[in-house]
Amino acid sequence: LRALPPPVAVGVLHTTRPLHTTQQSLAPVPPLPEKGGEVRHGLIPEEFFQFLYPKTGVTGPYMLGTGLLLYLLSKEIYVINHETAAAACILTVIVYGVKKFGADVAAFADKLNEEKVAAAQAVKDECVQMLQKAIEEEKKEQWRVEGRGFLFDAKRNNIAMLLEANYRERLLMVYNEVKKRLDYQVAMQNLKRQKEQDHMIQWVEKNVVQSITPQQQKESIAKCIMDLKALSKSAHAAV
Amino acid sequence: GPLSERPLMEVRLGELHSWISTRSFSAQGLLGAVQRAWGSYCAKYIHVKQGGRAGISMLLAGYCLLSYGWNYQHLKRHRWRKYH
Numbered sequence: 367l368r369a370l371p372p373p374v375a376v377g378v379l380h381t382t383r384p385l386h387t388t389q390q391s392l393a394p395v396p397p398l399p400e401k402g403g404e405v406r407h408g409l410i411p412e413e414f415f416q417f418l419y420p421k422t423g424v425t426g427p428y429m430l431g432t433g434l435l436l437y438l439l440s441k442e443i444y445v446i447n448h449e450t451a452a453a454a455c456i457l458t459v460i461v462y463g464v465k466k467f468g469a470d471v472a473a474f475a476d477k478l479n480e481e482k483v484a485a486a487q488a489v490k491d492e493c494v495q496m497l498q499k500a501i502e503e504e505k506k507e508q509w510r511v512e513g514r515g516f517l518f519d520a521k522r523n524n525i526a527m528l529l530e531a532n533y534r535e536r537l538l539m540v541y542n543e544v545k546k547r548l549d550y551q552v553a554m555q556n557l558k559r560q561k562e563q564d565h566m567i568q569w570v571e572k573n574v575v576q577s578i579t580p581q582q583q584k585e586s587i588a589k590c591i592m593d594l595k596a597l598s599k600s601a602h603a604a605v
Numbered sequence: 606g607p608l609s610e611r612p613l614m615e616v617r618l619g620e621l622h623s624w625i626s627t628r629s630f631s632a633q634g635l636l637g638a639v640q641r642a643w644g645s646y647c648a649k650y651i652h653v654k655q656g657g658r659a660g661i662s663m664l665l666a667g668y669c670l671l672s673y674g675w676n677y678q679h680l681k682r683h684r685w686r687k688y689h
Contacts, residue, residue: 398653402651402655402657403649405659440689444673
Protein backbone atom coordinates (compact mmCIF):
# COMPACT_ATOMS: atom_id res chain seq x y z
CA LEU A 367 0.00 0.00 0.00
CA ARG A 368 2.98 2.30 0.50
CA ALA A 369 3.64 2.13 -3.23
CA LEU A 370 0.48 4.07 -4.00
CA PRO A 371 0.73 7.84 -4.44
CA PRO A 372 -0.12 9.81 -1.30
CA PRO A 373 -3.71 10.99 -0.91
CA VAL A 374 -4.61 14.45 -2.09
CA ALA A 375 -6.54 16.91 0.09
CA VAL A 376 -9.88 16.84 -1.63
CA GLY A 377 -11.46 19.08 0.98
CA VAL A 378 -10.73 22.40 -0.69
CA LEU A 379 -9.88 20.74 -3.99
CA HIS A 380 -6.87 22.67 -5.21
CA THR A 381 -4.78 19.69 -6.33
CA THR A 382 -1.57 19.58 -8.23
CA ARG A 383 -2.06 15.96 -9.19
CA PRO A 384 -4.85 14.76 -11.45
CA LEU A 385 -7.30 12.43 -9.77
CA HIS A 386 -8.45 9.06 -11.05
CA THR A 387 -6.25 8.96 -14.10
CA THR A 388 -4.67 5.54 -13.47
CA GLN A 389 -6.17 2.10 -13.11
CA GLN A 390 -4.93 1.69 -9.52
CA SER A 391 -7.47 0.62 -6.99
CA LEU A 392 -7.27 -0.55 -3.41
CA ALA A 393 -9.39 -3.63 -3.99
CA PRO A 394 -9.09 -6.51 -4.57
CA VAL A 395 -5.94 -6.79 -2.44
CA PRO A 396 -3.48 -9.29 -4.00
CA PRO A 397 -3.33 -12.56 -2.00
CA LEU A 398 -0.40 -13.43 0.25
CA PRO A 399 2.31 -15.69 -1.25
CA GLU A 400 2.01 -19.35 -0.24
CA LYS A 401 5.52 -19.95 1.09
CA GLY A 402 8.26 -17.64 2.29
CA GLY A 403 11.80 -17.45 0.98
CA GLU A 404 13.74 -20.73 1.07
CA VAL A 405 16.07 -21.06 4.06
CA ARG A 406 18.57 -23.83 4.75
CA HIS A 407 19.04 -25.16 8.28
CA GLY A 408 16.56 -22.52 9.41
CA LEU A 409 19.17 -19.77 9.34
CA ILE A 410 20.82 -19.11 5.99
CA PRO A 411 18.78 -18.06 2.95
CA GLU A 412 19.02 -20.26 -0.08
CA GLU A 413 20.18 -17.31 -2.19
CA PHE A 414 23.56 -17.47 -0.46
CA PHE A 415 24.10 -21.07 -1.53
CA GLN A 416 23.00 -20.27 -5.08
CA PHE A 417 25.33 -17.28 -5.11
CA LEU A 418 28.37 -19.45 -4.28
CA TYR A 419 27.35 -22.48 -6.37
CA PRO A 420 28.90 -21.45 -9.76
CA LYS A 421 32.34 -20.85 -8.27
CA THR A 422 32.61 -23.43 -5.50
CA GLY A 423 29.98 -26.09 -6.15
CA VAL A 424 27.78 -27.69 -3.51
CA THR A 425 30.28 -27.87 -0.63
CA GLY A 426 31.47 -24.29 -1.01
CA PRO A 427 29.34 -22.60 1.64
CA TYR A 428 29.96 -25.44 4.12
CA MET A 429 33.72 -25.12 3.71
CA LEU A 430 33.36 -21.37 4.13
CA GLY A 431 31.37 -21.93 7.33
CA THR A 432 33.86 -24.43 8.73
CA GLY A 433 36.82 -22.21 7.93
CA LEU A 434 35.13 -19.20 9.45
CA LEU A 435 34.29 -21.14 12.62
CA LEU A 436 37.81 -22.44 13.07
CA TYR A 437 39.25 -18.99 12.50
CA LEU A 438 36.92 -17.43 15.09
CA LEU A 439 37.75 -20.14 17.63
CA SER A 440 41.50 -20.17 17.10
CA LYS A 441 41.90 -16.43 17.23
CA GLU A 442 39.44 -16.40 20.14
CA ILE A 443 37.29 -13.83 18.47
CA TYR A 444 34.55 -16.12 19.75
CA VAL A 445 35.40 -16.88 23.38
CA ILE A 446 34.14 -20.15 24.90
CA ASN A 447 32.67 -19.44 28.29
CA HIS A 448 29.69 -20.49 30.43
CA GLU A 449 27.33 -18.85 28.00
CA THR A 450 28.48 -21.21 25.26
CA ALA A 451 27.32 -24.21 27.31
CA ALA A 452 24.04 -22.51 28.11
CA ALA A 453 23.53 -21.65 24.42
CA ALA A 454 24.28 -25.23 23.40
CA CYS A 455 21.70 -26.66 25.85
CA ILE A 456 19.05 -24.11 24.91
CA LEU A 457 19.57 -24.66 21.19
CA THR A 458 19.32 -28.44 21.63
CA VAL A 459 16.04 -28.15 23.48
CA ILE A 460 14.62 -25.69 20.96
CA VAL A 461 15.61 -27.79 17.97
CA TYR A 462 14.18 -30.94 19.57
CA GLY A 463 10.92 -29.13 20.40
CA VAL A 464 10.54 -27.71 16.91
CA LYS A 465 11.26 -31.02 15.25
CA LYS A 466 8.75 -32.84 17.40
CA PHE A 467 5.84 -30.37 17.66
CA GLY A 468 6.42 -28.09 14.68
CA ALA A 469 4.02 -29.78 12.29
CA ASP A 470 1.15 -29.91 14.80
CA VAL A 471 1.47 -26.25 15.74
CA ALA A 472 1.62 -25.31 12.06
CA ALA A 473 -1.52 -27.32 11.32
CA PHE A 474 -3.35 -25.68 14.23
CA ALA A 475 -2.38 -22.18 13.08
CA ASP A 476 -3.41 -23.06 9.53
CA LYS A 477 -6.79 -24.23 10.79
CA LEU A 478 -7.34 -20.92 12.65
CA ASN A 479 -6.45 -18.98 9.53
CA GLU A 480 -8.70 -21.19 7.45
CA GLU A 481 -11.66 -20.46 9.71
CA LYS A 482 -11.11 -16.72 9.49
CA VAL A 483 -10.83 -16.86 5.72
CA ALA A 484 -13.93 -19.05 5.49
CA ALA A 485 -15.95 -16.59 7.59
CA ALA A 486 -14.89 -13.66 5.43
CA GLN A 487 -15.58 -15.64 2.28
CA ALA A 488 -19.03 -16.56 3.57
CA VAL A 489 -19.83 -12.91 4.17
CA LYS A 490 -18.61 -12.02 0.69
CA ASP A 491 -20.61 -14.84 -0.93
CA GLU A 492 -23.73 -13.82 0.93
CA CYS A 493 -23.27 -10.22 -0.19
CA VAL A 494 -22.80 -11.30 -3.79
CA GLN A 495 -25.87 -13.52 -3.61
CA MET A 496 -28.02 -10.75 -2.20
CA LEU A 497 -26.87 -8.40 -4.91
CA GLN A 498 -27.67 -11.04 -7.54
CA LYS A 499 -31.14 -11.41 -6.12
CA ALA A 500 -31.55 -7.65 -6.13
CA ILE A 501 -30.54 -7.60 -9.81
CA GLU A 502 -33.10 -10.28 -10.66
CA GLU A 503 -35.87 -8.50 -8.82
CA GLU A 504 -34.98 -5.25 -10.53
CA LYS A 505 -35.21 -6.98 -13.91
CA LYS A 506 -38.59 -8.38 -12.90
CA GLU A 507 -39.80 -4.92 -11.95
CA GLN A 508 -38.67 -3.64 -15.31
CA TRP A 509 -40.65 -6.42 -16.99
CA ARG A 510 -43.68 -5.51 -14.91
CA VAL A 511 -43.50 -1.94 -16.10
CA GLU A 512 -44.33 -3.18 -19.60
CA GLY A 513 -47.79 -4.13 -18.33
CA ARG A 514 -48.74 -0.50 -17.94
CA GLY A 515 -50.65 -0.59 -21.21
CA PHE A 516 -52.96 -3.37 -20.01
CA LEU A 517 -53.61 -1.58 -16.76
CA PHE A 518 -54.62 1.63 -18.48
CA ASP A 519 -56.84 -0.20 -20.96
CA ALA A 520 -58.70 -1.88 -18.11
CA LYS A 521 -59.14 1.45 -16.36
CA ARG A 522 -60.40 3.06 -19.52
CA ASN A 523 -62.92 0.24 -19.98
CA ASN A 524 -64.13 0.70 -16.44
CA ILE A 525 -64.69 4.40 -16.91
CA ALA A 526 -66.51 3.87 -20.21
CA MET A 527 -68.83 1.38 -18.52
CA LEU A 528 -69.56 3.76 -15.70
CA LEU A 529 -70.43 6.52 -18.14
CA GLU A 530 -72.66 4.19 -20.16
CA ALA A 531 -74.49 2.98 -17.03
CA ASN A 532 -75.04 6.54 -15.87
CA TYR A 533 -76.36 7.57 -19.27
CA ARG A 534 -78.82 4.68 -19.36
CA GLU A 535 -80.01 5.40 -15.85
CA ARG A 536 -80.84 8.93 -16.76
CA LEU A 537 -82.52 7.85 -19.99
CA LEU A 538 -84.75 5.53 -17.95
CA MET A 539 -85.57 8.29 -15.53
CA VAL A 540 -86.55 10.63 -18.34
CA TYR A 541 -88.77 7.95 -19.86
CA ASN A 542 -90.47 7.26 -16.56
CA GLU A 543 -91.18 10.90 -15.85
CA VAL A 544 -92.61 11.52 -19.30
CA LYS A 545 -94.78 8.40 -19.05
CA LYS A 546 -96.11 9.52 -15.67
CA ARG A 547 -97.17 12.88 -17.04
CA LEU A 548 -98.81 11.33 -20.10
CA ASP A 549 -100.64 8.77 -17.93
CA TYR A 550 -101.95 11.60 -15.82
CA GLN A 551 -103.39 13.34 -18.85
CA VAL A 552 -105.00 10.11 -20.07
CA ALA A 553 -106.48 9.41 -16.64
CA MET A 554 -107.87 12.92 -16.50
CA GLN A 555 -109.58 12.51 -19.85
CA ASN A 556 -111.02 9.13 -18.89
CA LEU A 557 -112.32 10.48 -15.64
CA LYS A 558 -113.94 13.43 -17.34
CA ARG A 559 -115.67 11.24 -19.92
CA GLN A 560 -116.87 8.85 -17.22
CA LYS A 561 -118.30 11.64 -15.16
CA GLU A 562 -120.08 13.13 -18.17
CA GLN A 563 -121.53 9.72 -19.06
CA ASP A 564 -122.78 9.07 -15.55
CA HIS A 565 -124.26 12.48 -15.26
CA MET A 566 -126.01 12.18 -18.60
CA ILE A 567 -127.48 8.76 -17.74
CA GLN A 568 -128.70 10.00 -14.43
CA TRP A 569 -130.32 13.03 -16.04
CA VAL A 570 -131.98 10.94 -18.75
CA GLU A 571 -133.32 8.49 -16.16
CA LYS A 572 -134.63 11.25 -14.01
CA ASN A 573 -136.39 12.89 -16.89
CA VAL A 574 -137.91 9.65 -18.08
CA VAL A 575 -139.18 8.75 -14.64
CA GLN A 576 -140.64 12.24 -14.29
CA SER A 577 -142.38 12.00 -17.66
CA ILE A 578 -144.17 8.81 -16.72
CA THR A 579 -147.61 10.20 -15.56
CA PRO A 580 -150.01 8.15 -13.36
CA GLN A 581 -152.35 7.55 -16.31
CA GLN A 582 -149.62 6.12 -18.44
CA GLN A 583 -148.54 3.98 -15.53
CA LYS A 584 -152.08 2.42 -15.24
CA GLU A 585 -152.30 1.82 -18.97
CA SER A 586 -148.92 0.17 -19.15
CA ILE A 587 -149.69 -2.08 -16.16
CA ALA A 588 -153.05 -3.19 -17.75
CA LYS A 589 -151.27 -3.91 -21.01
CA CYS A 590 -148.67 -5.96 -19.19
CA ILE A 591 -151.36 -8.00 -17.43
CA MET A 592 -153.11 -8.70 -20.75
CA ASP A 593 -149.85 -9.74 -22.33
CA LEU A 594 -149.15 -12.04 -19.45
CA LYS A 595 -152.60 -13.65 -19.76
CA ALA A 596 -152.05 -14.23 -23.48
CA LEU A 597 -148.69 -15.73 -22.79
CA SER A 598 -150.09 -18.01 -20.10
CA LYS A 599 -152.78 -19.19 -22.50
CA SER A 600 -150.27 -19.99 -25.18
CA ALA A 601 -148.13 -21.75 -22.55
CA HIS A 602 -151.17 -23.84 -21.42
CA ALA A 603 -151.89 -24.72 -25.03
CA ALA A 604 -148.31 -25.79 -25.61
CA VAL A 605 -148.46 -28.08 -22.64
CA GLY B 606 18.17 0.81 -14.63
CA PRO B 607 20.34 3.74 -13.61
CA LEU B 608 22.75 3.25 -10.73
CA SER B 609 21.02 5.39 -8.13
CA GLU B 610 17.66 3.54 -8.39
CA ARG B 611 18.92 -0.05 -8.13
CA PRO B 612 18.42 -1.96 -4.89
CA LEU B 613 21.53 -3.17 -3.08
CA MET B 614 21.31 -6.78 -4.21
CA GLU B 615 21.55 -5.81 -7.89
CA VAL B 616 24.65 -3.64 -7.52
CA ARG B 617 27.92 -5.25 -8.59
CA LEU B 618 30.95 -5.16 -6.34
CA GLY B 619 32.86 -2.72 -8.52
CA GLU B 620 30.00 -0.21 -8.53
CA LEU B 621 29.44 -0.39 -4.77
CA HIS B 622 31.43 2.73 -4.00
CA SER B 623 29.64 4.88 -6.56
CA TRP B 624 26.31 3.42 -5.50
CA ILE B 625 26.89 4.41 -1.87
CA SER B 626 27.73 7.93 -2.99
CA THR B 627 24.32 8.25 -4.66
CA ARG B 628 22.46 7.35 -1.47
CA SER B 629 21.11 10.17 0.69
CA PHE B 630 22.37 10.04 4.27
CA SER B 631 19.94 12.51 5.72
CA ALA B 632 17.69 11.42 8.58
CA GLN B 633 14.82 10.96 6.18
CA GLY B 634 16.95 8.99 3.74
CA LEU B 635 18.29 6.65 6.42
CA LEU B 636 14.88 6.19 7.93
CA GLY B 637 13.45 5.44 4.51
CA ALA B 638 16.20 2.90 3.85
CA VAL B 639 15.58 1.16 7.19
CA GLN B 640 11.83 1.09 6.57
CA ARG B 641 12.27 -0.34 3.10
CA ALA B 642 14.68 -3.01 4.31
CA TRP B 643 12.35 -4.08 7.12
CA GLY B 644 9.39 -4.03 4.75
CA SER B 645 11.07 -6.26 2.19
CA TYR B 646 12.24 -8.70 4.92
CA CYS B 647 8.69 -8.92 6.31
CA ALA B 648 7.16 -9.36 2.87
CA LYS B 649 9.55 -12.18 2.06
CA TYR B 650 9.63 -14.20 5.28
CA ILE B 651 6.79 -13.16 7.61
CA HIS B 652 3.71 -12.03 5.66
CA VAL B 653 3.19 -15.37 3.93
CA LYS B 654 0.56 -18.04 4.38
CA GLN B 655 3.03 -20.66 5.73
CA GLY B 656 5.87 -18.85 7.46
CA GLY B 657 7.84 -21.62 9.12
CA ARG B 658 10.85 -21.20 11.40
CA ALA B 659 12.95 -19.11 9.00
CA GLY B 660 11.49 -15.67 9.67
CA ILE B 661 11.89 -15.43 13.42
CA SER B 662 14.99 -17.61 13.75
CA MET B 663 16.96 -15.27 11.45
CA LEU B 664 15.88 -12.31 13.57
CA LEU B 665 16.99 -14.09 16.77
CA ALA B 666 20.32 -15.09 15.24
CA GLY B 667 20.92 -11.51 14.16
CA TYR B 668 20.10 -10.34 17.68
CA CYS B 669 22.55 -12.87 19.14
CA LEU B 670 25.36 -11.69 16.86
CA LEU B 671 24.64 -8.03 17.56
CA SER B 672 24.62 -8.51 21.33
CA TYR B 673 27.90 -10.54 21.12
CA GLY B 674 29.40 -7.65 19.21
CA TRP B 675 28.23 -5.07 21.76
CA ASN B 676 29.64 -7.11 24.68
CA TYR B 677 32.92 -8.10 22.98
CA GLN B 678 35.15 -5.79 25.06
CA HIS B 679 33.87 -7.44 28.25
CA LEU B 680 34.06 -10.99 26.84
CA LYS B 681 37.63 -10.42 25.69
CA ARG B 682 38.73 -10.65 29.31
CA HIS B 683 37.57 -14.30 29.54
CA ARG B 684 39.96 -15.55 26.89
CA TRP B 685 41.76 -18.84 27.53
CA ARG B 686 45.10 -18.02 25.95
CA LYS B 687 47.19 -14.97 26.12
CA TYR B 688 48.82 -15.22 22.66
CA HIS B 689 46.96 -16.15 19.49
